[in-house]
Amino acid sequence: MKPTIAIIGGNGQMGRWFTRFFEDQGLEVLVADVGSPRTSQEVAAEADVVILAVPIPKVTEVAREVAPHLSPHAALMDLTSVKQRPMAVMMSAFPGEVVGTHPLFGPGEATIEGRTMVLCQGRGERWFQWLQDLLTQAGARVKITTAAEHDRLMAVVQGLAHFILIAFGTVIRDLGVSLEDLEEFSTPTFATLHNLTRRLLSQDAKLYACIQLQNPANRIALRALEGAVADILYFIQRQDADGLVRLIEELK
């Protein structure tokens, strides 16, 4: 029998994306969100797989709200960008199967084909295996890892990368250089970096703030960034060309 999916927070961007995704797989999807006709508890009670598609700071509250209503045979899952804390919350709120997921793509993607989806096994085999098979058959690249390892890698892949782009955007704004001049005098490298920055800044600011604030591993990456900035500035301030050349060559 085909499982029924409940998506809590189903009106958010990723919630809508996965509603469509599961429906395209021929599954019934029940959706709850603020102001929806049915409450989170109602849809959670009827589903085999309950997916929390809420922002990271909401996971604790919503997991505790719905968990008592889940069937003991159901699975509780999330879609958030960090994994240690949300999984710990889901594990303590619900005694049944738990899977943490993180889609490494945004709601702008047309299909899941070739996109990466990280899975972290919380508790249980059955729904973990089901999800892995479903995603793989749909063409996704499924990566399985622990919550701690996920967060350690995402501190670089998301935390550090986004931090750098936000800083880049801040400097361009602060220097008051006109966007027209920047475009007219652009290099291929600058154009790519500037486009990445503008695309990131055009998206959901709350999501990007959460990604900065909620991953405990970011702290180490950001401390390393402060160190790297200081190292490069050291050579620039001393006009030490040889030192800077060596620093760059050691990165090859």
Added chain:
Amino acid sequence: MKPTIAIIGGNGQMGRWFTRFFEDQGLEVLVADVGSPRTSQEVAAEADVVILAVPIPKVTEVAREVAPHLSPHAALMDLTSVKQRPMAVMMSAFPGEVVGTHPLFGPGEATIEGRTMVLCQGRGERWFQWLQDLLTQAGARVKITTAAEHDRLMAVVQGLAHFILIAFGTVIRDLGVSLEDLEEFSTPTFATLHNLTRRLLSQDAKLYACIQLQNPANRIALRALEGAVADILYFIQRQDADGLVRLIEELK
């Protein structure tokens, strides 16, 4: 009559690129470099347009070396990534026509078509106009500005952008995250940023060190970067989600 071009430092990457470019335009190009059969002074004496294709720290020495040998009707030009200092050097070394140029592309480009070339008028009209026409007819986007304005913009387009990528590469190395893991768990944004970084780091470290050290306007951009990093960290350290959301939204 067609002008004769001399390229001093013609065996470097951009020297070779422009040798081929001018030859493709049907012009005679005389090349001098360390160990070449003819000296810089010899080729400079026979040319109508003398182009210094040497690294920024070499411009002063080479300009003074060749300038006394130039015809008073010739033009002295350069190809360096900063413009204020090299142009001041050329202007004081040679009393005739002077043009500063900065190709905003690397030696990997097949043609000049659609690529941007910045021109700064030092002294005189004739060769400045000739170069502008030649480049435009070859399909380049020619941008004319002052040396100071060029350096102010390049402090962002090159100085800041490269600084950020070098810092990003340094952090990834320092954290000891494997490149394999980063590729496996990559997002589209991270993959693009990481590719930009690796491409930059695979190129001439001396050139990138010069771009950091030789532009006097970089100092302001890098001070702004230190400020931006501190501002973002302020909100992260205080776990101030609202503050960070506001910071990101103000950049839209």
